[in-house]
Every structure is written in structure tokens, then in C-alpha cells.
Amino acid sequence: MDKEELINGYFEGSLSQNQLEEVERLLITDSEFASEFGFQKELQVSLKKEERQEIKAMFSDIADKDSASETKVFQLRPWLAAASIALLVGLGSWFLLFNNPDLNTNELYAANFKPYDNVIHPIERGNQLEDLKTRAFTAYENEEYPEALILFQELQSKQNDAYIDFYSAMVLMQLNKQEEAIPLLEGYIEQEGELKDRASWYLALAYLKKEDLDSCKKELKTLVEKNEFKARAAENLLEQLN
Amino acid sequence: MTDEQLIAQLKKRDRNALKSVYLNYKTEFFKFMSRYNAKNDVLEDIFQDALIVLYENAQSGKLDALKSTVKTYLFGIGKFMLFKHFRDSKREVPTEETYLFDQYEQAVIEDVYEDEGPNDYQKQMAASFKKLGDKCREILELFYLQGMKLGEITVRQGYDNKDVAKSQKSRCLKSLKQLIGKKDG
Structure with a gap:
């Protein structure tokens, strides 16, 4: 078993007692091994801590929204609490019945929207070649969206590649211009662009943000049927919308 | 549920x-x-x-x-x-x-x-990690976060065989190191 396999086995928890002892020995005697092992261990810890922080942020969001109303409700006398629950249920169904394109589309949108990674033009940082395409995608990766929008438009006028529409749409959505993103995404899907499934997902989200729930659901259903990119997320979202 | x-x-x-x-x-x-x-x-x-x-x-x-x-x-x-x-x-x-x-x-x-949250190095590591491509993030998360074995990842992600998964993972670690290195410089 080579050293890489020893490290992999360690993380998989599949090493025998002898192999574990070998790891311990190498950690002391082989500095290259120790540094590689340390890097991977640190990566694991970093990923874990990052995820924990993200989850806590999600909880704190909910807690903040709840806390104001909650403390008051619990101090009410029981009969009053019962009455207010009845009232709330009543109001709730009123909202459901008459006001459906509804209160939480923004929240659902925010929970699901994350601009798609740059998979078209990997940027070698430090590269001298600062052509238009590089500048556009650099701005995109650095989340400088107004700048990216201008550059993508310039790029579009010079070379007519379909992916530019896709990324322009990402930028527009990021700038809250779903209205303008929708035709770009639709066009891109029609042209059978390589990232077509991705485009469907974002199209669904753009409709969601615009509260056009019928169109949103239609796109989501396509994704679920294809059962590839974001199929599960689409299914979840559909459930929440229904 | x-x-x-x-x-x-x-x-x-x-x-x-x-x-x-x-x-x-x-x-x-x-x-x-x-x-x-x-x-x-x-x-x-x-x-x-x-x-x-x-x-x-x-x-x-x-x-x-x-x-x-x-x-x-x-x-x-x-x-x-x-x-x-x-x-x-x-x-x-x-x-x-x-x-x-x-x-x-x-x-x-x-x-x-x-757990009192990530230190600076861990924050930087997580930030660089987010800059990796989809494929790399997936395989590394499955391995380090979800504790999946390379054999299981091979099946799930449709790699040809375990060696392909293994070298993909190793390439991704290398890219991550490069991303972190560049931030230092």
C-alpha cells in the first residue's frame, strides 16, 4: 500500500491496526507525508466548521424572525392564545385562498439561487492575458456584477457564443433583473446550449422571483422528469410550492 | 415525514x-x-x-x-x-x-x-474550496465531509474505476493547494 492509499484509508476508516501504526510512524519520520496528511486533515476540519457555520446562520435567521412574535404569544392567557390561534388559522387560510402568489416566494428564491460557477473559461490567476473574456469572467467570479454585465454585453457584440447569454442571465438575476434574464435563458435553452439543464433551473428561479408560479412549476417539472441536474432540489421546491 | x-x-x-x-x-x-x-x-x-x-x-x-x-x-x-x-x-x-x-x-x-468557529487558515481554506469547480467540490465533500469511501464515490459519481476517482481526488487537492498558495503570494 503506497502512502497515498494509507492516507485515503485513514480517512475511510478502513486501515488495519498494523497500517494505523505505519501511519503513526510515517507522521514522525516522513515530513512530506506528515504535511500531506496534515493538509487533508485541516481540509476536513475546515469543511466541517464551514458547514456548521452555514447551518447556524440558517437557524439564527429563523430564530430572529420568530423571537419577536413568539415571546408575546406565550404570555397570553390560554383562552386568548386559543382565540388568537383560531384567528391566525383563519387568516392563514385566507392568505392561502386569496393571496396565493405568496409571501414566501422571495424566501424560496433566496434559499435556492446561487450563481452558476464559471465552467467556460477557467481563470489562471496571475495570467498576463487580460483579454475581454478573461476580464468578463474575472469580474463574474469576483462578484462584481455590474462590471461583468457590461463586459459580457461587449463580448456578446464581438463573438456570438451561446454561453454568454447564460452568464449574462446569471448576472442579471444577481442584479435582480429577472425580467431581462428570462428571455436570455429561454433563448439559450432553445438553442440547445450545453448548460441547458442549468438554464432550466435558473429559469424556474427567475419565474419564482417574478411570482409566475405556473411557469416556474413547469420548468421544475421538466427538471424532475429529466432526473439529472438539480432534480432533487427541483422536487423539493415543487413540494414547497404545492 | x-x-x-x-x-x-x-x-x-x-x-x-x-x-x-x-x-x-x-x-x-x-x-x-x-x-x-x-x-x-x-x-x-x-x-x-x-x-x-x-x-x-x-x-x-x-x-x-x-x-x-x-x-x-x-x-x-x-x-x-x-x-x-x-x-x-x-x-x-x-x-x-x-x-x-x-x-x-x-x-x-x-x-x-x-467548536468555536474556524480560524483564519480554515476560513481561507473554505473560501478557496468554494472556488474549485463543481466536480472537485463534489468529490472532496463526499470523501471528507460525508465520509464516503472512494469505492462508493466511484459508483455514485460514475467514474470508470476506483483509480480514476483516486486520481481525480488527488488532482482536486492539488488545485486547492494552488488556490491557497496564490492567496498567500
């Missing part, structure tokens, strides 16, 4: 499922813990930590053969943590408490309880 369905969703790292656990059990958790006279902000912290333990232990398969309900398990973690908190602040606690956690589960509880 039944407990089995919930556990299955948590294993897939479905955060919405975790959110629903938070919403479903929060009031009850606070009520259950009210007998111990802890402050609300302490309870909120502990409840959140307990949910993270639930999430992580579900992923490592510790809940596959769960003998109690998810609720009992979750509240047990909360109680364990609260007593630890009391002991740390020199408050007396009943000593006869018994828990069903094995050594591994207990280690996770303590790890989450003690």
Missing part, C-alpha cells in the same frame, strides 16, 4: 429537512429543558448544536439503527450538552444520568460543543 425518511434526507445533506426539525421541535425542546433553569440564549445555542450533531451523526450512519425516536435522540444530545455546560460553569448536576451514545457519538457531541 417519518423518522426514517427524515434520516434518509439528512444523510443526503438536505438542509431543508434539518430546518424542519428545528421548526418542529424548538418549542417542545425549550419546554422540556425549562425544568433545568437555563437561560434562553444558552438553550438556543445548545438546541442548534444538538441539531448539528444529529445532522452529522445521521450522515455517518449512526442513526441507521436508531432505537429511539429522532426527537428523543435529539433531546438526549441537548441534555448531555446542557449538563456539560453546567459542569463547565461549576453548577451541580445529577450524576446518575445515563445516555445511549457510544464513544464516537460522544466525541462528535463534544467536538460540536467545543
Whole structure:
């Protein structure tokens, strides 16, 4: 078993007692091994801590929204609490019945929207070649969206590649211009662009943000049927919308 | 959602499922813990930590053969943590408490309880990680976060064989190192 396999086995928890002892020995005697092992261990810890922080942020969001109303409700006398629950249920169904394109589309949108990674033009940082395409995608990766929008438009006028529409749409959505993103995404899907499934997902989200729930659901259903990119997320979202 | 369905969703790292656990059990958790006279902000912290333990232990398969309900398990973690908190602040606690956690589960509880957030290097590592492509992030998360074996990843991600998965993972680690290196320079 080579050293890489020893490290992999360690993380998989599949090493025998002898192999574990070998790891311990190498950690002391082989500095290259120790540094590689340390890097991977640190990566694991970093990923874990990052995820924990993200989850806590999600909880704190909910807690903040709840806390104001909650403390008051619990101090009410029981009969009053019962009455207010009845009232709330009543109001709730009123909202459901008459006001459906509804209160939480923004929240659902925010929970699901994350601009798609740059998979078209990997940027070698430090590269001298600062052509238009590089500048556009650099701005995109650095989340400088107004700048990216201008550059993508310039790029579009010079070379007519379909992916530019896709990324322009990402930028527009990021700038809250779903209205303008929708035709770009639709066009891109029609042209059978390589990232077509991705485009469907974002199209669904753009409709969601615009509260056009019928169109949103239609796109989501396509994704679920294809059962590839974001199929599960689409299914979840559909459930929440229904 | 039944407990089995919930556990299955948590294993897939479905955060919405975790959110629903938070919403479903929060009031009850606070009520259950009210007998111990802890402050609300302490309870909120502990409840959140307990949910993270639930999430992580579900992923490592510790809940596959769960003998109690998810609720009992979750509240047990909360109680364990609260007593630890009391002991740390020199408050007396009943000593006869018994828990069903094995050594591994207990280690996770303590790890989450003690976790004070990432240090600067870990933050930088996580930020660089986010710059990797989809494929790299997927394989590294499956391996380091979800504890999947390379063989399992090969099947799940449709790699030709284990060696392909292995060298893909190694390439991704290299890219990550480069990203981190560039930030330093």
C-alpha cells in the first residue's frame, strides 16, 4: 500500500491496526507525508466548521424572525392564545385562498439561487492575458456584477457564443433583473446550449422571483422528469410550492 | 415525514429537512429543558448544536439503527450538552444520568460543543474550496465531509474505476493547494 492509499484509508476508516501504526510512524519520520496528511486533515476540519457555520446562520435567521412574535404569544392567557390561534388559522387560510402568489416566494428564491460557477473559461490567476473574456469572467467570479454585465454585453457584440447569454442571465438575476434574464435563458435553452439543464433551473428561479408560479412549476417539472441536474432540489421546491 | 425518511434526507445533506426539525421541535425542546433553569440564549445555542450533531451523526450512519425516536435522540444530545455546560460553569448536576451514545457519538457531541468557529487558515481554506469547480467540490465533500469511501464515490459519481476517482481526488487537492498558495503570494 503506497502512502497515498494509507492516507485515503485513514480517512475511510478502513486501515488495519498494523497500517494505523505505519501511519503513526510515517507522521514522525516522513515530513512530506506528515504535511500531506496534515493538509487533508485541516481540509476536513475546515469543511466541517464551514458547514456548521452555514447551518447556524440558517437557524439564527429563523430564530430572529420568530423571537419577536413568539415571546408575546406565550404570555397570553390560554383562552386568548386559543382565540388568537383560531384567528391566525383563519387568516392563514385566507392568505392561502386569496393571496396565493405568496409571501414566501422571495424566501424560496433566496434559499435556492446561487450563481452558476464559471465552467467556460477557467481563470489562471496571475495570467498576463487580460483579454475581454478573461476580464468578463474575472469580474463574474469576483462578484462584481455590474462590471461583468457590461463586459459580457461587449463580448456578446464581438463573438456570438451561446454561453454568454447564460452568464449574462446569471448576472442579471444577481442584479435582480429577472425580467431581462428570462428571455436570455429561454433563448439559450432553445438553442440547445450545453448548460441547458442549468438554464432550466435558473429559469424556474427567475419565474419564482417574478411570482409566475405556473411557469416556474413547469420548468421544475421538466427538471424532475429529466432526473439529472438539480432534480432533487427541483422536487423539493415543487413540494414547497404545492 | 417519518423518522426514517427524515434520516434518509439528512444523510443526503438536505438542509431543508434539518430546518424542519428545528421548526418542529424548538418549542417542545425549550419546554422540556425549562425544568433545568437555563437561560434562553444558552438553550438556543445548545438546541442548534444538538441539531448539528444529529445532522452529522445521521450522515455517518449512526442513526441507521436508531432505537429511539429522532426527537428523543435529539433531546438526549441537548441534555448531555446542557449538563456539560453546567459542569463547565461549576453548577451541580445529577450524576446518575445515563445516555445511549457510544464513544464516537460522544466525541462528535463534544467536538460540536467545543467548536468555536474556524480560524483564519480554515476560513481561507473554505473560501478557496468554494472556488474549485463543481466536480472537485463534489468529490472532496463526499470523501471528507460525508465520509464516503472512494469505492462508493466511484459508483455514485460514475467514474470508470476506483483509480480514476483516486486520481481525480488527488488532482482536486492539488488545485486547492494552488488556490491557497496564490492567496498567500
